[in-house]
Amino acid sequence: MNHQLFHIFRNTPVGRETLLQSIYFCNQVGIAPVIYIPKHAKFLMYFKNEVVQIDLDNSYLTAPDTAIQHASELLEQGGFKPRFYTPKHYTASTLPDINTEFDYMCCPRSISDATSKITLGNIGAKVRKIVKAAFFPVLLTSPVFKEWHSITVFFGGSANAVNALRLGLQISDISGMPLNILTRLEKKNTRRDYEKMVQDQNMEDRLNRHLNKWLFFDKGKFEENLYDVPHDSFVVLGAYGHGLIRNILFGSKMESIHSTIYNNLLIVGPNYVANRLSL
Amino acid sequence: MSIFKSWRNPFKWNFFRSDDRLLLILIAVIVGSCSGLAAVALNRSILILFDWLHPFRHYWWAFILPAIGAALSSIFLEKIVNEGAGHGVPEVVYSVSSYGGLLRFRSSFSRIISSCLTIGSGGSAGPEAPVVMSGAAIGANIASFFSLNDRQRIIIVGCGAAGAISSIFNAPISGLVFSIEVILGEWKASNIVPIAIASVAGTEISRFLQGNSIAFAHHNFDITFFDIGASFGLAIFTAVVTIFLTRSLKTVRGISEKIQIPLWVRAAAGGCAVGIIGMFLPVVLGEGYHFIGSMINENFTQGLLVVAIALFAKIFATSLTLGSGGSGGIFAPCLVIGSLAGLTYYRALAIIYPSLSWVNEGCYALLGMAGLISGMLQAPLTGIFLIVEITGGYNVILPLLIVSSVSTTLCHYIEPASFYLKALVAKGQLLRPGTDARxxxxxxxxxxxxxxxxxxxxxxxxxxxxxxxxxxxxxxxxxxxxxxxxxxxxxxxxxxxxxxxxxxxxxxxxxxxxxxxxxxxxxxxxxxxxxxxxxxxxxxxxxxxxxxxxxxxxxxxxxxxxxxxxxxxxxxxx
The missing domain is CATH 3.10.580.10 (CBS-domain)
Incomplete structure (x- = not known):
């Protein structure tokens, strides 16, 4: 259990649900949570080629005197020794730098978008930036804690989708949960083409060991197809497989999935590197 | 789409594959021009705002103008762009030291707007440091766009800073020297070439849009042996003033941070106090270049006591503006305080030794500026070249060298880190290239x-x-x-x-x-x-x-x- 998930704790009922999801994820995947209790409403994350400023809403600064106690209780209940992250460096006196050397990060669905408190909303701009820049996959939790009993990977054949499938297989391997794959047939590709993509990546043997079912869709809207995702499944998907222009014109699959299903999502961005730190 | 992708990675172009310095030079031209434009935009907008508010300065309530400007600036930085106050140079140096020069995109415009509000309304601060931040951020983001590596990005950040300083002062060598001496801290040919090109680009943009004018043109000075000797005394005096200014800034900031009120209220209170001082001593308002010109041209006719009071008032006003949360830099106030210090010293000298023939008070105002800049930045070359370039002559070079070097040495002895780097050194975050910590x-x-x-x-x-x-x-x-x-x-x-x-x-x-x-x-x-x-x-x-x-x-x-x-x-x- 040397890998770590970075979690920004919000000392509110919503924050409790999010932390419970993170703890559950850590237990399933065999990693340790590291909790950050913000003292300022913004922080910076310096990635390799980009710096992202995260502007939190004020709910993240709620009741700081009880935040450590509440987070510790939840972590201990989950079987973890509480470990809190304290920023070592500051770009400005109220602007801490947060380490980016984590293996996973849990983000609220939208960090600073007020609408996300009542609905799923769109993925916030900052979360999108983190997903795009980070080496690690980003966990977006469902609004209320729920256990998951299977892994569902969205596989569309892009490089990010291949990474997502590899990660899904890894989680399935560690957690022992069955793996489902959902593919929407596009660009005149057939079922056989997608299977060949998996073969080309030398994942066939592992897939045979873990695969429960592989669903292919060629009819109906993409959002309608999402009904087939089990409500208690953990969803892994690649993001930004296409360029900006294509996303603007035709929309993004990630946004569709995010705004349609309430499952926990693990998003693999274009800069994801598996086991980068490999501690 | 592949055409767009190849744009993002020009190292794949055959033309640049042979030597990546060519690419850096090309990007330096772009960055120098953009940061030069940013500097001109800030300069013009401050002038426009200052002139627009000028008719209101005769009313009894004019003291609230700097308060409104400081409050708006603070609200803009804190609530709209979510950035901290301050001039931003330490942030640039920190980024260069620790994160390969990565800077947020918003920093490329935030300080321009906020410092325009602060300075244009009469706050005692300068536009140079904010425009350095802006130029550096422009450079960092352009470097990231072209997927440059950390070392190349740092050079381009330096190009942004150099282009900005070159443009705002119409002084290319000062831009180059400032960027290398203060921002990068590393004199290497690979740094100097692109930064020099960016300085030229920034200067040319300024000359094209604002004309090729020297900020403080003056008559030739006839420097005597006595002036050379007196420049040692002036160096000591400017070092004392520098230390006083540094301590005053720190004290006011410390007191201000202890007061538990919203930042914009604090900034407004500081601006209000500056406005009140400015009603009696207009020299403290804004960047104050007009008054520097009159001091150099010997048109500042007030007596020794008034000049000395103005000196301390300007120090106090600058501390109030910057310490209370106003946005702006220390460069321009240093020039004004330095010229006031030079003038004070000259007039005291003239009273003590009336029989000796001193050059004139304009020359001492220039030397005072060099002493303050060199002491505050602990960057003697920047001080020397800046004064030479903005006054358009080398005939004060000998006392200039003495004042700059002695003032820097004395300030370094009392305050081991410069004003820009003090906080970084205290936190162990100043990691210059080639050092153990870096x-x-x-x-x-x-x-x-x-x-x-x-x-x-x-x-x-x-x-x-x-x-x-x-x-x-x-x-x-x-x-x-x-x-x-x-x-x-x-x-x-x-x-x-x-x-x-x-x-x-x-x-x-x-x-x-x-x-x-x-x-x-x-x-x-x-x-x-x-x-x-x-x-x-x-x-x-x-x-x-x-x-x-x-x-x-x-x-x-x-x-x-x-x-x-x-x-x-x-x-x-x-």
Whole structure:
């Protein structure tokens, strides 16, 4: 259990649900949570080629005197020794730098978008930036804690989708949960083409060991197809497989999935590197 | 789409593949021009706002103008763009030191707007540092767009800063020298060439849009031997004023931060106080270049006492503006305070030694500016070249060299770090290229981790352990808990040598009896400088690394120093 998930704790009922999801994820995947209790409403994350400023809403600064106690209780209940992250460096006196050397990060669905408190909303701009820049996959939790009993990977054949499938297989391997794959047939590709993509990546043997079912869709809207995702499944998907222009014109699959299903999502961005730190 | 993708990575172009310096020069032209434009935009907008508000300055309530400007500036920075106050130069240096020059896109415009509001409304601050921040951020984002690496991005950040300073002062050499002396801290040909090109681009943009005018044109000065001698005294005086200004800024900021009121109210209160001072002494308002001109041209007719009062009033007003949360830099106030200091010194000298023939008070105002800038920035070359370029003449070069170098030395003696770098030095965050701290900061524990240690458990007998020793090439063995895998301690071969050669002990001794549990250990996110300190202090050659209470490897001094050498070679490669 040397890998770590970075979690920004919000000392509110919503924050409790999010932390419970993170703890559950850590237990399933065999990693340790590291909790950050913000003292300022913004922080910076310096990635390799980009710096992202995260502007939190004020709910993240709620009741700081009880935040450590509440987070510790939840972590201990989950079987973890509480470990809190304290920023070592500051770009400005109220602007801490947060380490980016984590293996996973849990983000609220939208960090600073007020609408996300009542609905799923769109993925916030900052979360999108983190997903795009980070080496690690980003966990977006469902609004209320729920256990998951299977892994569902969205596989569309892009490089990010291949990474997502590899990660899904890894989680399935560690957690022992069955793996489902959902593919929407596009660009005149057939079922056989997608299977060949998996073969080309030398994942066939592992897939045979873990695969429960592989669903292919060629009819109906993409959002309608999402009904087939089990409500208690953990969803892994690649993001930004296409360029900006294509996303603007035709929309993004990630946004569709995010705004349609309430499952926990693990998003693999274009800069994801598996086991980068490999501690 | 592939055309757009190749744009983002010009290193793939055949033209640049031969020599990446060509690409840096091309990007330097773009960055220098953009930062030059930003500087002109700020300069013009301050002038427009200042002129627009000028008719209102005759009313009794005019003192609230700087308050409104400071409050709006603070609200803009805190609530709209979510950035901290301050001029931003330390942020640029910090980014260059620690993060390969990465800067937020919003910084490329935020300080321009906020400092325009502060200075244009009458706040006592300068536009130079904000425009340096802006130029540097423009450079950083353009470098990121072109997917440049850290070393190249740092040079381009320097280009942005140089272009901005060159443009705002119409002084290309000052831009180049400032960027290398203050921002990068590294004089290397690979830095100088693109930064020089950016300085030229920034200056040309300024000349094209604003005309090729020298800020403080003057008559020739006839420097005498007495003036050379007196310049030593002026250097001491400007050093004292510099220290006073530094302390005053720190004190006002300290007091201001203790007052628990919203930042914009605090900024407004500071602006209000400046407005009140400005009603009696207009020299404290805004950037004050107009008054510098009149001092150099000997049109500042007030007597010694008024000049001395104006000197301290300007120091106080600058401290109030910047310390209370207004946005702006220290460059322009330093020039005004320096010229007032020079004037004060000259007039005192003229009273004490009326029979000697001194050059004139304009020359002393110039020298005072150089003394203040050099002392405050602890960057003597910047002070010298800036004064030479903005006054358009070399005939004061001898006393200029004396004042700049002596003032810098004295200030460095009393305040070891410059105004810009003080906070970074205090936090140990100033990591100049090629220094020990910088080399170590570019290495991390995971990079140096050695994982070939064989672990043992506490319930193993010595006899079994002997077999493990045979397989290992290490002389230390981490002991883990048999059930949980928790790191319990270490066994050093040296400390158990007496047991190893006694076969009677093989079945009688368990490892928990001979292991060392009082072991220094480090964590993956620890700084290597701290780890090296522990190893030096405790005379250790290796130290275990633990994550989540589990042993994950060791850091050895040999590997660390080996990597250190490689990193140093990379960093100092020209």
């Amino acid at each position: 080399v170590l900061s570019d290495l991390s524990v995971p990079e140096l981790l050695e994982r070939d240690c064989l672990t043992v458990n506490q319930n193993m007998r010595l006899g079994e352990f002997i077999h493990i020793i045979k397989k290992s090439r290490r002389n230390i063995f981490p002991v883990e808990d048999e059930k949980t895998g928790r790191f319990l301690g270490l066994i050093h071969l040296d400390s158990i040598r007496s047991y190893i050669f006694n076969s009677d002990m093989y079945n009688a001794v368990f490892l928990w009896q001979i292991m060392d549990t009082d072991v220094d250990k480090v964590y993956p996110d620890d700084d290597l400088s701290e780890i090296l300190n522990i190893m030096d202090r405790k005379h250790l050659f290796s130290i275990p690394v633990v994550a989540n209470n589990k042993f994950i490897g060791i850091i050895s001094k040999a590997t660390l120093l080996d990597q250190y050498r490689k990193e140093l070679m990379v960093q100092t490669l020209d």
